Structures are given as structure tokens and as C-alpha cells.
Amino acid sequence: MRHVWIINPHAGKRDQTARMYAMADALRRRHGLECQCLLTDRPGGAGEMARRLAESGGAVRIYACGGDGTIHEVAGGIAGFDNAAMTSIPAGTGNDFLKNFGPDAEKFSDAENLWDGPEFPLDLIECNGRYCLTIACNGIDAQVADSVHRITDASPLRGRGSYLASVAVNFLFRDLGHRWTVWLDGRAVEGEFALVSMCNGRYYGGGSMPVPEARMDDGVLHTILVRKVGRVAFAKLFAAYSAGESWKFPQIARVVTAREVRIRSHGEEIVTCLDGECFRSGEVTMRLAEKRVRFFGPRGCSPNATAR
Numbered sequence: 001m002r003h004v005w006i007i008n009p010h011a012g013k014r015d016q017t018a019r020m021y022a023m024a025d026a027l028r029r030r031h032g033l034e035c036q037c038l039l040t041d042r043p044g045g046a047g048e049m050a051r052r053l054a055e056s057g058g059a060v061r062i063y064a065c066g067g068d069g070t071i072h073e074v075a076g077g078i079a080g081f082d083n084a085a086m087t088s089i090p091a092g093t094g095n096d097f098l099k100n101f102g103p104d105a106e107k108f109s110d111a112e113n114l115w116d117g118p119e120f121p122l123d124l125i126e127c128n129g130r131y132c133l134t135i136a137c138n139g140i141d142a143q144v145a146d147s148v149h150r151i152t153d154a155s156p157l158r159g160r161g162s163y164l165a166s167v168a169v170n171f172l173f174r175d176l177g178h179r180w181t182v183w184l185d186g187r188a189v190e191g192e193f194a195l196v197s198m199c200n201g202r203y204y205g206g207g208s209m210p211v212p213e214a215r216m217d218d219g220v221l222h223t224i225l226v227r228k229v230g231r232v233a234f235a236k237l238f239a240a241y242s243a244g245e246s247w248k249f250p251q252i253a254r255v256v257t258a259r260e261v262r263i264r265s266h267g268e269e270i271v272t273c274l275d276g277e278c279f280r281s282g283e284v285t286m287r288l289a290e291k292r293v294r295f296f297g298p299r300g301c302s303p304n305a306t307a308r
């Protein structure tokens with residue numbers, strides 16, 4: 001069994017490459033493991049490295065060292081491969097994925113808790129030929145995520161701070177609605193939508209939790225649909241949405257459990273964000289990819305630790 005660290009030196013506030021090398025070295029010395037460290041050289045590099053390792057055919061455990069973007073790439077790279085499993089060593093800014101594990105998230109910082117940890121398969125969301133581990137969002141929340149990257153590059157704000165700044169910018173200066181047709185397992189709904197987000201995990205945007213019932217291994221995806229509303233109504237909804245209480249606004253928001261959700265825009269391109277990584281297109285299809293990635297973690301941990 002190989003143990004491979006895929007390290008994103010550009011994740012988080014400071015480069016943690018040296019700490020990752022030291023952890024890999026410690027496992028090599030203490031347990032005689034075959035450990036290797038690889039550094040990403042560009043965006044998308046972690047996904048390609050993970051895929052190459054999985055395609056090589058041998059048993060491999062991959063440690064995604066970075067933030068949600070790095071985890072997203074590695075999960076997409078090994079999705080569907082039986083010989084490859086992954087975990088996360090947090091070195092990112094938001095690290096929203098690990099929030100799903102509750103207090104056990106801290107244990108992921110030490111590879112000593114990981115190398116022989118149990119495996120459990122997680123569901124994924126397949127979206128336009130890519131994979132998403134936690135939340136696939138479309139509309140205003142994806143626009144917010146898209147702007148977060150620009151704010152983070154251009155200011156000292158990080159994490160929740162840059163997220164809230166991005167919410168303010170989009171809320172004040174962008175259109176809050178889009179004319180879309182949305183198919184829920186083939187059933188069409190037409191109208192103006194602020195956002196349509198499919199949730200496998202519970203957290204994004206530095207800690208917002210739109211659907212607290214979402215579980216990452218139950219073969220069920222929860223999609224939250226929010227209709228276009230005025231800025232005042234949206235401001236009232238925002239806090240409830242982030243706290244998983246959008247049920248307080250039944251005229252505006254609803255949650256469905258469709259296995260496939262398709263969105264077609266009748267105007268500008270749809271902004272989609274998968275685990276914080278954004279792209280634009282005219283049509284988006286999101287569907288359940290059940291138990292598609294093998295994940296391992298500290299003994300006793302659960303990706304549903306904070307689920308209601």
C-alpha cells in the first residue's frame with residue numbers, strides 16, 4: 001500500500017508544505033510505510049495527480065493537504081476507483097468539508113490518526129462531467145463564492161470575513177434573480193430563482209449550513225430552491241438560510257430530494273460552484289453518484305456528526 005501526500009502549497013494563509021513533509025517522514029520512520037509527497041504545480045494539478053495514482057492500479061491512500069479546493073480535486077480524481085482512497089489534512093482557509101465531522105475534525109490535522117483509519121464510502125454529486133463532494137450551488141450563492149476568490153486575492157480578508165464581504169457586494173450590486181427552467185427528476189418548474197443548491201454535505205461559504213439534514217453517505221441529495229425576492233426579503237432570509245432554517249420562509253424557499261436536478265437558463269450563463277470551485281454554463285445537470293469515493297478518517301469519526 002502506498003501513502004501519497006498531495007500538497008497544495010498555495011492553500012491557506014501560509015504554506016504548510018514543511019509540516020506535511022515532516023508528518024510523512026514520521027509515518028515512514030515509525031511504521032515503515034511507503035510514503036511519498038507530491039506538490040501541486042497549478043490549479044487542477046491535484047486532481048490529475050490523484051487520477052494518475054488511481055489509474056496506476058495499485059492500492060493507494062491519498063492525503064489531500066490543502067483546503068476544500070484540494071479535497072474537491074482529489075475526490076474527482078479518484079471517483080469510481082476501487083484501489084484508491086482519500087482523506088484530508090486541513091491546510092486551507094475555510095476547510096468547510098471537515099466541519100461535517102464536528103469536533104473530530106481536529107483529529108485530521110495529525111496523520112498519525114489517519115494512516116490506518118477505517119474507510120467509508122461517500123456519495124458525490126456529478127455535475128456536468130465533474131464531481132462535487134459537499135454542495136453544488138447555482139445562482140447568487142455561486143456568484144458570492146466566485147467573488148470570494150477575487151476579494152481574497154485583493155484584500156487581507158479571509159474565511160468568513162471575505163465571504164460576508166462578497167455577500168454584501170452581490171446583494172447590493174447584482175441581480176438577485178435568474179429566469180430558469182428547473183427539472184426535478186424530470187418535472188419542470190419555471191420561474192425566477194435566486195439560487196438552486198444541491199447538498200450532499202452541510203457546510204459551505206465559511207460555515208453556512210443550508211440543509212442540516214444532509215448526510216454524506218445515505219444515497220439522498222437535498223436540493224434547496226430559493227425564488228427571486230426583493231433585497232429586504234432576501235436579507236431577512238439570508239440569516240435563516242445560513243442557519244438551516246429556511247423552512248421559516250415557505251413562500252420563498254423549499255427543499256426537495258430529487259436524484260437529478262437540471263437547470264436551463266433563459267438569459268445569462270449560470271454560475272455554478274462545486275465545493276467552492278466555480279464555472280459558467282448555459283445548462284447544468286446535477287445527479288447523485290452514490291458511494292462513489294472511498295474516504296478514510298480517524299477511528300470513530302462520522303461525516304454526519306453534526307447532522308440533525
Ligand SMILES: Nc1ncnc2c1ncn2[C@@H]1O[C@H](COP(=O)(O)OP(=O)(O)OP(=O)(O)O)[C@@H](O)[C@H]1O
Nearest residue numbers: 011012041042043066067068069070092093094095
Ligand atoms: N501550485 C498551485 N499554484 C496556484 N494555485 C494552485 C496550485 N495548486 C492548487 N492551486 C489552487 O489553489 C486554490 C486554493 O486551494 P484550496 O481551496 O485547497 O485552499 P483554500 O482556498 O485556502 O481553502 P478553502 O477552499 O478551504 O477555503 C484551488 O483553487 C487550487 O486549484
